Amino acid sequence: MNIEGDIRYSIRTSPRAKHVRLRVSPHEGLVVVVPQGYDRCQVPDIVRGRLPWIRKALEKMPSVDPDKAMLPETLFLQSIGEEWAVFCENSPGKQKFLTEKPGRIIEIYSFSDDHSASCDFLHAWVKRKAAIELLPMLDAAAERYGFTFNRGTIRFQKTRWGSCSARGTISLNMKLLFLPPELVEYIMLHELCHTVHMNHSQYFWTLVERHMPDYRGRDRAIKNAFRHVPPFLL
Numbered sequence: 001m002n003i004e005g006d007i008r009y010s011i012r013t014s015p016r017a018k019h020v021r022l023r024v025s026p027h028e029g030l031v032v033v034v035p036q037g038y039d040r041c042q043v044p045d046i047v048r049g050r051l052p053w054i055r056k057a058l059e060k061m062p063s064v065d066p067d068k069a070m071l072p073e074t075l076f077l078q079s080i081g082e083e084w085a086v087f088c089e090n091s092p093g094k095q096k097f098l099t100e101k102p103g104r105i106i107e108i109y110s111f112s113d114d115h116s117a118s119c120d121f122l123h124a125w126v127k128r129k130a131a132i133e134l135l136p137m138l139d140a141a142a143e144r145y146g147f148t149f150n151r152g153t154i155r156f157q158k159t160r161w162g163s164c165s166a167r168g169t170i171s172l173n174m175k176l177l178f179l180p181p182e183l184v185e186y187i188m189l190h191e192l193c194h195t196v197h198m199n200h201s202q203y204f205w206t207l208v209e210r211h212m213p214d215y216r217g218r219d220r221a222i223k224n225a226f227r228h229v230p231p232f233l234l
Contacts, residue, residue: 007054011043018199020046023159024057031159071118072230075106075126077177079184080133088118098125119232123156126233130154130174138170138188145211147192156233161187161222164194178228186218 003009009030017035020043024030032043047054075084084104091097091109098108098121106125110117131154138152150168157163157173164170170191176184189212197204208215226234 005048005051007047007051007058009047011040013038022047022050022054024054024061030054030058071108071115071122071232075122075178075230077129077133078180078228079137079177081181086122096121098122123233126177127154127156127174130172130177134172134174134176134184137184138172141185141188142192145189145192147195149192149195161225162191164191164198166198168195170195175226175229175233178230178233179225180228183218183222183225186212186215186222189215 007030009032011032011034013036014033017033019035020038021033022030023033030047032047034040034043071086071088073086075086076082077084082104084106086106086108088108088110091111096110096117098106101107106122108118108121110121134154135152138149141147142149148168149164149170151170153169153171154174155171157171157175161173161176162171170188172187172191176187179187189208193204193207193211196207212218
């Protein structure tokens with residue numbers, strides 16, 4: 001962890017980065033992403049030069065209060081229009097488990113003081129649900145827009161909504177389940193376009209716009225999309 005005045009930040013090297021960029025997220029705070037081989041001694045000057053923007057971004061960023069990061073009573077999966085009720089029950093024995101009940105009800109059985117286990121169960125449920133719902137949506141988007149890719153995977157990513165590898169593997173953040181459908185569609189198209197252009201060049205954005213003329217509005221909306229995600233997943 002590095003400190004500049006009252007600002008704490010971390011530095012991360014990315015093989016895909018062409019320039020230094022600053023990123024702020026509820027989970028990690030300020031992250032300075034640098035290309036491989038970049039002289040990290042230059043980072044403090046960059047941070048000092050961007051302090052007004054950094055402070056403004058940090059002020060707008062929703063904080064993650066541990067007291068509020070309790071299990072939600074409901075999960076609203078906007079991407080598929082489903083709302084699930086969540087109930088936590090004391091386990092009658094030593095067994096801990098999660099079960100689905102009719103009417104979109106999730107019941108988690110664990111010990112009353114074992115909050116972390118309940119969060120782990122619900123976390124795993126969201127990831128399984130994302131695989132069931134999002135991967136077929138990705139297949140459908142590829143067919144609709146005329147792209148091909150190697151395979152799709154679901155990951156728990158802290159700050160990225162998706163990624164595409166050089167081998168054509170598209171990874172989707174399981175948190176996409178909580179986003180409005182139009183933003184999920186944009187992220188999927190964004191990653192599908194990376195199967196053609198593994199960068200953010202003008203050629204890439206021209207390809208995105210060809211398939212989604214209104215992508216700019218969606219791109220702006222995605223910057224604040226973490227507000228749709230329940231705190232226990234941030």
